Amino acid sequence: MTIEEVQNEIIDEFSMFEDWEERYQYMIDLGKTLPLIDEKYKTDDHIIKGCQSKVWVHAEMDKDKVKFTADSDAIITKGIIAILIRVFSNQSPQDIIEANADFIDKIGLKEHLSPTRANGLVSMIKQLKMYAIAYQTQLN
Amino acid sequence: MKIKEQHIGFNVEAIRKDFPILKRKINGKPLIYFDNAATSQTPQQVIDVIVDYYSNYNANIHRGVHSLSQEATDAYELARHKIQKHFNAAYSHEIIFTAGTTHGINLVANGFASLIKENDEVIVSALEHHSNIVPWQMLCERTGAKLHVIPMNQEGDLELSKYEALLNSKTKLVFVNHVSNALGTINPIKSIIEKAHDVGAAVLVDGAQSCPHIKPDVKDLDVDFYVCSAHKICGPTGVGMLYGKEKWLKTLPPYQGGGEMISEVTFEKTTYADLPHKFEAGTPNVCGGIAFGAALDYMNAIGFDAIASYENELLNYATDKLLEIEGLKIYGTSKQKTSVISFNVGNIHPYDIGTLLDKMGIAVRTGHHCAQPIMDYYQIPGTIRASFMFYNTKDEIDVFISSLKKAIVMLS
Numbered sequence: 001m002t003i004e005e006v007q008n009e010i011i012d013e014f015s016m017f018e019d020w021e022e023r024y025q026y027m028i029d030l031g032k033t034l035p036l037i038d039e040k041y042k043t044d045d046h047i048i049k050g051c052q053s054k055v056w057v058h059a060e061m062d063k064d065k066v067k068f069t070a071d072s073d074a075i076i077t078k079g080i081i082a083i084l085i086r087v088f089s090n091q092s093p094q095d096i097i098e099a100n101a102d103f104i105d106k107i108g109l110k111e112h113l114s115p116t117r118a119n120g121l122v123s124m125i126k127q128l129k130m131y132a133i134a135y136q137t138q139l140n
Numbered sequence: 141m142k143i144k145e146q147h148i149g150f151n152v153e154a155i156r157k158d159f160p161i162l163k164r165k166i167n168g169k170p171l172i173y174f175d176n177a178a179t180s181q182t183p184q185q186v187i188d189v190i191v192d193y194y195s196n197y198n199a200n201i202h203r204g205v206h207s208l209s210q211e212a213t214d215a216y217e218l219a220r221h222k223i224q225k226h227f228n229a230a231y232s233h234e235i236i237f238t239a240g241t242t243h244g245i246n247l248v249a250n251g252f253a254s255l256i257k258e259n260d261e262v263i264v265s266a267l268e269h270h271s272n273i274v275p276w277q278m279l280c281e282r283t284g285a286k287l288h289v290i291p292m293n294q295e296g297d298l299e300l301s302k303y304e305a306l307l308n309s310k311t312k313l314v315f316v317n318h319v320s321n322a323l324g325t326i327n328p329i330k331s332i333i334e335k336a337h338d339v340g341a342a343v344l345v346d347g348a349q350s351c352p353h354i355k356p357d358v359k360d361l362d363v364d365f366y367v368c369s370a371h372k373i374c375g376p377t378g379v380g381m382l383y384g385k386e387k388w389l390k391t392l393p394p395y396q397g398g399g400e401m402i403s404e405v406t407f408e409k410t411t412y413a414d415l416p417h418k419f420e421a422g423t424p425n426v427c428g429g430i431a432f433g434a435a436l437d438y439m440n441a442i443g444f445d446a447i448a449s450y451e452n453e454l455l456n457y458a459t460d461k462l463l464e465i466e467g468l469k470i471y472g473t474s475k476q477k478t479s480v481i482s483f484n485v486g487n488i489h490p491y492d493i494g495t496l497l498d499k500m501g502i503a504v505r506t507g508h509h510c511a512q513p514i515m516d517y518y519q520i521p522g523t524i525r526a527s528f529m530f531y532n533t534k535d536e537i538d539v540f541i542s543s544l545k546k547a548i549v550m551l552s
Contacts, residue, residue, distance in 0.1 A: 020167070020499050025550055028492075052507050052522070053491045073521065074489035075551060076496075 003095055006087050007103040014107035023108055027079030034082040037071040048127050053077045055124060059131035065090050066135055068128060080109070080121055088128050093139060096132035101125050141195060143188040143434075146441035150450060155442065155531050158183035162531065169501025172536045177321055177480050177527035178505055179371045180352055182435075186374060189434040193427045201426055202400065202417075216426050219433030220416070223381050226436045227366065228357045233415040234389065236382040237429050241348040242271040244367030244382035245315075247419060248344055249275035251392030252313060258284030262313040263306055263341075266292040266517065267320040267327070270510040272346045276315055285312070292517060296323040296472035304335060311341040318350035322511040322525065323472025324480030326350070333363055342388065348372055352529065353451060353478045355444040358383050370428065375435030379428030382419070389415050396421040447530045451479040454528045458537045465545065471514075471523055479528040482509070485544075488551050490524045496547035497524075502540055 001009070017023045037046070041058040048055040053074030060067050068089040070081045087103070088096050104110065104121060147154060156162055159181045164171045173181060193215070199208035201216050217232075224232040238244040256262070256279065264276055266289050280287045290303040298316075314336040319326050333343045344365040347356060351368040358366050365388065369380040384392070394401055394412055398421030403411040412418045439447065458481055462468055467486035484490060494506035505525040508515045515522055526540065 021550070024496065024499065028550060053489055054521070074491040076492045077489075 003087055003091055003099045010083060010086065011103055011106045017108075020108070024076065027083070027109075028075050029079075030082040031072075031075040031078030031080075034071070034078050034085070037069040041069070042071065048123055055081065057081075057124070057127055057131075059128075059135075061135055061138075062090075064092055064139075066093055066096060066132055068131070081124065083107075084121075084124060084128065088132075093132040093136035097129055097136060141188065141192045143192060144184045146185060146438060148441060150442055150446035150530075152450070152531065152533060156533075158185060158438075159531055160184060160187070166501040166503070167499050172502045172532075172539060174526040174528060174532065174536075174540065175503045175505050176352070176529040176532075177324075177349060177372075177525065179377065180374050180529055181531070182376065183374055183438055185438045186376070186431050186434045190376065190427055190431050193430055198427070200423055212426055215430045216424070219429045222433040222436050226355065226440065227381075227383055228359050229383050230359060231386060234383055234386055236384065236389070236416045236419045237424050237432075238367070238380045238382050239378055239425070240369040240371070240380035241346060241367045242275075244365075244380060245272055245344065245346065246275050247382060247395040248365050248367075248384070248392070249279045250395050253279055253282050254393055255391070256283040256285045256312055259310065260285040260312045261288060261306075261308070261310045262286070263288045263290060263303070263311060263315070263336075265290040265298055265303075265316045265327070266513055267296070267298060267323065267325060268315070268317055268511065268513075269321050269346065269348070270512070272315055272317060273513070276313075289513075290316070292514070295474050296320065296325045296514075297474045298325075298327055298332075300328070300331070303332065307335060307339045307341070309339055311336070311339050314341050314343045315346070316343070317346040317348070318354070318356065319347075319478050319480075320472065320511070320514070321349045321480075322509040322514045322523070323474070323482055324349075324477040324527075325472055325474040326354070326476040326478060328476075329363070330361055333361055337362065349478065349480075352439075353444075353448055355440075364388055370432035370435055373432075373435050374438055375432045376428050379425045379432050381432070386415065389419070394418050394421070398422045400424075442530065450530050451528055454532055454534065454537065455479040455481070457534050458526065458528070458540075461537060461541045462544075465541075465548070471518055471520075480525060481527070482523040482525045484520060484523055485548055488548065490522045492551050493524050493544065493547050496550060497540075497543055500539075500543040500546070502543055 037056050037058050042056050046056040046058055053072050055072045057070045068085050072078045161181050197208050197211040199212040201213040220232050220235050223235045262276055262285055288306045291299045316332055318329055329345050336343045342364040345363050347366050347368040352372050364385050366383040371377040401413050401418050401421040403413050469484055471482045490506035494504055497504055507522040
């Protein structure tokens with residue numbers, strides 16, 4: 001699936017929720033199912049700075065696709081990462097670089113998009129894109 | 141313009157009507173504001189004073205010969221007198237207007253850089269906010285002085301016997317907060333000051349967290365420096381005060397150079413202005429200073445005894461209700477506390493609870509509260525901190541408790 005297709009699928013899923021409680025319960029449950037990062041990558045150089053909870057991200061190339069794994073010590077943050085990984089993992093570096101994150105607004109999580117928020121989705125997306133840029137540079 | 145009248149006596153329902161922000165809804169729910177230790181809300185009586193200043197007599201002060209400047213200067217200096225009276229300082233020139241607590245601490249730390257020598261010793265407490273740790277670390281780096289720490293215990297009280305053991309003839313300065321921002325502990329500053337004076341050391345007390353709840357008497361405390369911020373006491377942000385004993389303020393060199401703080405300037409030599417202007421370079425926050433005075437008027441009209449007794453009731457009520465929740469642990473259980481409760485629930489991350497409470501209209505603080513050494517002591521990443529002011533109610537605490545229980549169920 002393309003990034004856009006995955007995003008539309010997530011928008012469809014979230015459209016079934018009637019209120020914030022259902023949305024957040026779903027994210028909390030997603031957080032619990034997140035494939036965890038290998039313990040050896042839970043180091044300071046894998047931490048995304050500027051988050052109130054700790055967030056670790058690891059990226060590697062699998063053929064021509066970037067694979068992300070991540071973890072956090074806060075469960076809602078983990079849910080958000082799970083959504084991001086579903087969108088951005090297993091995609092080509094170029095597609096990741098070009099993708100936009102408007103779908104976050106459409107699934108009712110706009111408040112997490114503020115660049116000044118302590119657990120900025122913005123800084124997580126930026127970090128995923130940084131990895132993609134690095135791999136794209138290698139491919140060129 | 142007509143400024144809203146002050147209250148006489150304590151009536152929480154009437155008091156709540158003074159705070160326009162308490163009518164707000166957050167995520168569709170009535171706002172419950174329990175982040176008062178970060179900043180307090182502003183009553184109409186203070187907002188009116190701010191609007192009146194900019195509507196009727198905004199001018200630069202101390203220099204103008206025109207009427208507006210004179211009116212603004214009079215109002216600003218009247219505010220200084222109100223602050224002097226509130227803190228019971230001997231002279232109004234012992235009150236220096238600052239940009240806030242952090243500014244006041246840095247002003248004193250910078251001043252002492254020329255008075256402290258290598259191998260002198262300074263003492264801070266384990267309960268300090270980063271703003272009362274970092275400036276002294278910087279001072280020690282510059283001067284080669286040694287920094288010692290008064291340790292704390294599990295309850296969140298300072299270990300005073302260990303403090304006494306740290307004091308000696310090389311101790312030049314002691315820095316301690318009156319109330320811990322992360323735990324709410326009220327420190328026994330009178331005895332801390334007395335013991336420091338016995339070895340000839342000066343004491344700076346950070347009053348950022350005490351001033352909303354306690355009326356400090358600097359003469360009775362015999363404290364050398366006392367600092368606070370207006371925004372924690374129903375005033376605006378960006379203004380605060382430093383109280384310093386006259387002898388210290390005369391000894392310390394100026395912190396910043398500029399207009400207002402000089403007596404005469406030639407390219408050969410500048411002589412500095414008298415106190416308090418020596419420490420007030422540049423155009424100050426005139427409106428902020430005046431509103432600071434209005435905020436103290438507001439709090440004093442209600443009365444600090446009534447405020448403290450009501451807030452203590454809220455603290456006990458909330459503490460009892462919270463402790464009924466399974467797995468909930470309160471950090472900071474000193475017998476002497478202001479209305480601050482820091483807690484965690486099981487292994488749930490504070491951020492998760494804070495996020496869900498916000499969805500239910502409740503503002504609390506989560507994180508390390510700029511007091512990482514305390515979090516390290518308890519070996520936790522942070523806490524959830526609920527802090528109450530005299531305009532909060534038991535009904536709000538009930539909603540907070542049921543919302544918290546709901547968040548816990550969602551996260552389990």
